[in-house]
Amino acid sequence: GPKVLQIPSHQIIDMGQMVTLNCDPVSNHLYFYWYKQILGQQMEFLVNFYNGKVMEKSKLFKDQFSVERPDGSYFTLKIQPTALEDSAVYFCASSSQGSNTEVFFGKGTRLTVV
């Protein structure tokens, strides 16, 4: 079936540094999402993105977070600067027609901030 690819699968970074998480969404999808999961628990919504703009974001999407998808390439989540509490698994997802259709998830990037 359709696949969302996330690169890298695991990243370790020093607190205060910048990190960029990359996502290659399903090719014909237009809506993109980031979720955060800590310790295999609740999948927390961060942001959704459509037509080059943030459509919706949660309180977890701090000022240090940003998203973009320049020229149809990777959909990225950038954290600058990182904090210890940013350690989590970040899941990218995409859908074709908005959130009332099936949302496809990647396998996640495990971010460890030390």
Place this chain on the structure above:
Amino acid sequence: AQSVTQPDARVTVSEGASLQLRCKYSYSGTPYLFWYVQYPRQGLQLLLKYYSGDPVVQGVNGFEAEFIKSNSSFHLRKASVHWSDSAVYFCAVSNNNNAPRFGAGTKLSVKP
């Protein structure tokens, strides 16, 4: 704003037994409801979804769920579980304007 409650963090059943995982949602309009499954070190995979129509929806691998509007519930069921069903199950709600919001998940363990 929509929200989802999954009251059972962990459920253990024996192989071959029936299963019900509970989900209650909070949303004032007409919700879109989903059940996803997550296997270890994997992303979420869709089991089934409800938009409208027949309140009992069938999903993959013998799973089904029933939308009960009066109870704001969307419980997941399976008649006979297999050991390979051991995973974490997430209920989610969305609408036309908002991304899916997930419950805390229920970890299912199937005993041989």
